[in-house]
Amino acid sequence: MTRVVATGTFDLLHPGHIYYLEESGKHGDELWVIVARDANVKHKPRPVIPEEQRRCMVAALRMVDHAVLGDPIDMFRPVREINPEVITIGFNQHFDTEVLVRQLAEQSLGARVVRINKYPGGALCSSRLIASEILRRSNKDPDT
């Protein structure tokens, strides 16, 4: 059985997340998702939705077999435990694929790294854009 690991913050779920996870699942038989801890999100504003709620929402998705929270200190700990054959990264995730492959090899993890392309369609397919839309409406219509 081929285990695939996908990772992400998954704050304010949108069809771009669904696309990333569906495409990730096509690379194997069992899809594991490592959901970033609140404390580990440093490259963008901290998530609106608490980590356990984000994990619970990802776990409720049809194409996801297991959703686990990341490790607060060692990002490779859950990857070692799952020991996947494939790790997928989203089109906008900030990993450098070659650096990641080298880091995995240093951990004796031979997973193949696959970058998933951008979701081709749809407005508001970004947690940031959803938040911006909520702010825009609030400025336009203070009663909303």
Next chain:
Amino acid sequence: MTRVVATGTFDLLHPGHIYYLEESGKHGDELWVIVARDANVKHKPRPVIPEEQRRCMVAALRMVDHAVLGDPIDMFRPVREINPEVITIGFNQHFDTEVLVRQLAEQSLGARVVRINKYPGGALCSSRLIASEILRRSNKDPDT
């Protein structure tokens, strides 16, 4: 086979929605969800997420067998087409159960109406509270 219909707006999905749908599914074998059209949401602020995206997110949930958009004019049209044995309503949905049963009978629909209780746990389990949290952060921290 017992068909169950659940309904709602499902804007900014949260664990309260998951709970409502999971509990709804327990009342039968096949869960259909009728997702409200943007134009039909009149009793609260209009949804942030467009209707087709809201439907697509609900359809991606494990416990949902079919997710369809409501009818812009006749709210009973999709119910007649699905012809469910059970219709569930959420704890905060504005239907009066007795009125709904009478309206269904007038349409020759004999579905049993079941009210699902409130999700017992978790902060931010409401689309309105998620939007409020985004606004609160923006006021507190204009860089976010």
